[in-house]
Amino acid sequence: MLTKLTTLALAASVLAAPATEVVPRASNAKVCDDASKLCYAEYVASNSVSYRIAIPDTATTAAPYDIALSIVAPKAIGWAGIAWGGAMANNPLTLGWSNAATAVVSSRHSTGHTMPVAYDGASYTVLPSSKTNATHWQLDVICTGCSTWSGKTLDPGAxxxxxxxSAATAPADPSNNASKFGIHNAKGKWSQDLSAAKLTGFATxxxxxxxxSA
Ligand code: HEM
Incomplete structure (x- = not known):
């Protein structure tokens, strides 16, 4: 019986999978970073890029709140990013890529399926825990402006x-956050339970x- 139910559940989840190049796999486990000491809800795409998110446990829809984002990518990934509204157009895009021993954040926005331009509706603090090592690059940022756009605020309880x-090819000028870059060769959507991303003592x-000094 258990086997039958499991098979049915698996079949249903395969049928419901979005038609994208990358079949995403999600994890609800909290991942804590040794260097920053921040703990995140993690989503891992099947090309092994991790998108980690933490929000204040006090966040409400009444006011914008900061979001901690960590992107951890194998070195073969040229750039990777998040669309906070779940689609490419008309919402804040946060991109990251490797640069020397660290990583760069680039704030972008697009009104369609064309090269996103700079977006000043969001601002970022890059944490010193960002790095590039022999195998991976990691971008850790605090975003002000990623939880709100066009008059709507991401519901922190939902x-x-x-x-x-993400793309295999790195941006033309990795040291420059306004650099041009090419189209993605992987993309996908997922549903992230933001209440699972709540972090007690976020501001401290x-x-x-x-x-x-974490
Ligand atoms: C040079 C830059 C880019 C170009 C030329 C581009 C172009 C396109 C095109 C033509 C599509 C529709 C066709 C397809 O499904 O492949 C698409 C879809 C998509 N793109 Fe991009 N893109 C770029 C950058 C980005 C960035 C930076 C993000 C997010 C961080 C992003 C997220 C998405 C997503 C999620 C889709 C799926 C459909 C949708 O949500 O609209 N793209 N892109």
Whole structure:
């Protein structure tokens, strides 16, 4: 009986999978970073790029709130990013890529399926825990402006529809956050339970992580 139910559940989840190049797999486990000491809800795409999110446990829809985002990618990934509204167009896009021993954040926005331009509706603090090592690059940022756009605020108590995209080719000028870059070769959408991303003591932990004293 158990086997039958499991088979049915598996079949249903396969049928419900979105038609994208990358079949996403999600995990609800909290992942804590040794360097920043921040703990995130994690989503891992099948090309092994992790998108980790933490929000204040005090967040409400009444006011914008900061979001801690960590993107951890194998070095073969040229750039990777999140679309906070779950689609490419008309919402804040947060991109990251490797640069020397660290990583760069680029704030973008697009009104369609064309090269996203710079977006000043969001601002970022890059944490010193960002790095590039022999196998991976990791971008850790605090975003102000990713939880709100066009008059709507992501509900911190509910599931958010998010999207990711990544490319094998790195941006033309990795040291420049306004660099041009090419189209993704992987993309997908997932539903992220934001209540699972709530972090107690967010402001204090973030302040320590920003100083590198975590
Ligand atoms: C040079 C930059 C980019 C170009 C030329 C581009 C182009 C396109 C095109 C033509 C599509 C529709 C066809 C397809 O499904 O492949 C698409 C879909 C999509 N793109 Fe991009 N893209 C770029 C950057 C980005 C970035 C930076 C993100 C997110 C961080 C992103 C997220 C998505 C997503 C989630 C979709 C799925 C459909 C949708 O949500 O609209 N793209 N893109």
């Amino acid at each position: 599931a958010a529809s998010l999207a990711f995209a 932990l973030v302040a320590a992580a920003e100083k590198g």
